[in-house]
Amino acid sequence: MSETFILNGKETPFTPGQMILEAARNGGVDIPTMCYLKGAAPTGACRICCVEVKGARSLMAACSTPVASGMEVFTDTELVHRSRKMIVEFMLSSGRHNCLLCEANGNCKLQDLAYFYKITKLQFTEKDEKDIYPTEDQNPFIVRDFSRCILCGRCVQACNEVMVNRAITQGYRGAESKIVTGGDSPYNESECVFCGHCVEVCPVGALTEKKAKGLGRPWEVQKIRTTCPYCGVGCQQWLHVKDGKIVKVTGVEEAEPNQGRLCVKGRFAYDFIYSEDRLKTPLIRKEDGEFREASWDEALDLVASRFKEIIQKDGPDALAGVSCARSLNEDSYQMQKLFRAVIGTNNIDHCART
Secondary structure, three states, X not given: OOEEEEEOOEEEEEOOOOEHHHHHHHOOOOOOOOOOOOOOOOOOOOOOOEEEEOOOOOOEEOOOOEOOOOOEEEOOOXXXXXXXXXXXXXXXXXXXXXXXXXXXXXXXXXXXXXXXXXXXXOOOOXXXXXXXXXXXXXXXXXXXXXXXXXXXXXXXXXXXXXXXXXXXEEEXXXXXXXXXXXXXXXXXXXXXXXXXXXXXXXXXXXXXXXXOOOOOOHHHOEEEEEEOOOOOOOOEEEEEEEOOEEEEEEEOOOOOOOOOOOOHHHHHOOHHHHOOOOOOOOEEEOOOOOEEEXXXXXXXXXXXXXXXXXXXXXXXXXXXXXXXOOOOHHXXXXXXXXXXXXXXXXXXXXXXXX
C-alpha cells in the first residue's frame, strides 16, 4: 500500500524516498525549477521550486526536501509566488539578460518565469558590466556568456554526474562565483570533450552552440527526430531545421538509449552534409586514371563482375570484407552473410577497434 501526503489540500500518493518536486509532478502539479536535473543529486541551488510545508519555519526547496507520510504541502500560495518572483528578480539583476540579443530567446526558463510573473521593472540594481566575466568563445563549439549565467549548477552536474567527464565545477566565492574548468582555463585548454551536454541542460542563454548562432530562433525551426548516424548505438536526436537546412542538433531527453546525451560528433558534426566536396554519385576510374560519374546500377554491376573474376581465378578466399562500426547491427549481419553464404569465405572483419 503506497503512502500519501496532502498536496494543496488533496491526498496524493508518493513513493518513499521521493522529493516533493517528483511526487508533485506525479500528482499532476508542476513546480517550476531552474537547477533540478533528472538523474543527478538535488542541490536546491536556485530556490525557484520553493513551497510551503506545514510546520516548517521557512519555505522549503521542493527538489531537495523528501516527502513524509501525512506531510501538508502548498505550492500555490501568495507567499510562495511572492518569493519566487523575488528570486527571479535577483537572477535577472545578477547579470545582463537582454532577451532580444540572446540566442536562447524563446527557449529560456528564466524568460518564461519573468513573463509569468509579469516582471517589467527590476527593484534591484543590475550587475555592473565591469564586474562580469568576459564571454569565452575561443573553442569551435560552445559560447560561454557569463553575463547570462545564473549559477544554477545544472551544467556542472551534467558534466560530473551524467556524462562523468569532470571538466567543469563551481569556482570562487560570493560575488566572484563562476563556473570554471580546471585552473579556470578556456574550454579548449581543459579536459572538456565537447559532448555539449552542458549546453543541452543550460536553462538560460549562458551556454549556446557557436555554429548555430544567428541561424534560427526556436519558433522558426522545425524539430525532426532521427537516429544519430555516427555509430551503432542508436542515439536519438532532434534536428532543428530551418528552410530545409539543419541549424542545430540536440538530444531527445526522454528517449532510449541516450536520454538526451550525445557525443561531440552526434551534437556538432552535422555541417559536413552541406560540404561542396561531398560525393553525390558513384565514380568509376577510367583507363587513363581519371574518374567519371556513374549510376549506382553501373557501379554495383562493375563491383560484382570484378568479384566474380577474382573468385573464378583465385578462389573465394582471395576476397575479404570489413564491416563499418558505424553500421547498424542488421547491416553488419547482412555483410557477413554476403561473404560467408554468397561469396564463400570467412574473411570478414569489423573495424570497431579503430
